[in-house]
Amino acid sequence: MTIEQAELLLASKEFQQLKYFQEKTNVFTIVGQTHTEHWHSSFMSWLLDPGSSLCLGHYPLVRLLTLYMIKNEKAELSLKEIFDMKLDDVRFQTEKTFFTPDKKKRSIDVYGESDQLILVIENKVKARENMNGTEVGQTRDYRDYVEKHKQIGQKVICLFITPDPKQKPYDKSYTQITYQEFYDYVIGKCIEHPQLKGDGRYLLEQYANNLREPVHGSPMALVNTGLCKTIYEEFTEQLDEIFTDVEQSKDYVNDSRLTCVVYQHYRSIFDEIYLSLDEKHYGRTPKSTIQRKIVSFTDLYNAGKIKDGTEFVLEYDGVRHFAVAEYDEADRECYMLLLDEDKKPYYNRKGEKIGYYRASSQAGIDSINLYRKKNQIEKRIETLNGPAYWKTKDGTVIKTLIDSMG
8 A cells, every 4th residue: 555545545535434423422421321221221211202202202212112123023013003092102211120039139121101001121231130049030021021011002122122133132022222233223313313302312313322322332323334435436546455465464564564553543533443344254343353343144154044156135115125144265254155146146346255244234235336336326225134134045034044043
C-alpha cells in the first residue's frame, strides 16, 4: 500500500464519518452504565412504552411484535391482530417481582401489559439464565406465573433477548431475539422515523453507539454496517492488505510497515469495519481479539446440519436467489457461496471465486441488492433476517437448522 492509497482511504468522507460516530461523547460510558443488565432493561422499557418521552407512540412496540412474527414461524399472532390491538394501552415496567409456589423470588426484566397483551422479556447481557438452586430456569417460572394470572382475552408473548445467538432460553416457548436484530428492526427504524424529535434521536444514537462495546469479546450489536460495507467496497485493496499484514505481523504495534502504522493509529475504526463484514475472512478483527457473534456455517457444518454442497434458495419480491455451502479444507471452515441466476459462482477479474460468507443475512442482502443494481432498481435493502429466508432444497429454513442445534 502506498502513501497515496492510504491517504485516499483515511481522508475519504465515509472513513471520516465512521471516525466521527466513534468519537462522539457517549453519556452511558461516562456514567459507567455500558453493559449492566438492569440498565439495558430500563432503556428497553422506556423505548417500548407507548407513553414514554420518545413520543413515537406504539411504533417501537409494533416493530418488536413484527420481529417476533418474523423470528417465530409458529407465532400465534398476525399483523391484523397487531393492528387491531389497542397498543397505546400497554404499560411497561422493569423488575416485576413475584414469588413462585415454592417461595422463590423472581423478577421479570421487562414486563408489558394491557387488557389484550402480556409481554414478558428476559434480557440477558452478560449472565446466563438463573436456575435459583433448582432444575427449573427462570424463564419457565416467568411463563408459569403469567399463564396463571392472565385474564381472558390476554395474549402472552415471551421473548429472550441476548447478544449471543447461541444462548438459548430454558423454556422453549420463548422466542430468541439477538441485540443485533433488536437494533436492526426496532432501534434503527426508530432513528429513521421522521417524527423522532431531537432529544429522542440523541438518546437512541447514544444507546446505539454503546452497543458497539464488546461483551465477552464481541460487540452487542453492529450499528454502522452499511457505512462499513461502503468503505470496504471502495477501498477493498487497501483494507485487505492492512488486515493481512497486521494478521501476519509478530508485533504490529512496532511494525514500521505503513499498513501496520495506519492500523495501530486507527485501530477501533478498522476493527469496526472488519467486524461489520460477513465476507469469507472477516467478521473478526486481525489476531481475532474480537469476533462477531453469529451461528456460522462452520457451526452448522460441524453439527452435521449441512454438508459440503448443500444448496440454498432465497425468494424475495418474487425473485429467487441461490447459494451453496462450500467447505474449505485448508481453513477448516464452511462458507455460504453466492451463485448467480444460472447457479454459477461469481468471479473477480483475477478469475477467483468471490461471494463467500460466514453467515446468511449479509449474503441475502448482497444478493438482493446485486440483482436490483443489475436490473436498475434504485431501492436497496439494508436489513434481512437471513436464517428466516434461506431454505435448503427440501424447504428447511436455516433458522430451523440453527434451532435444532440445541
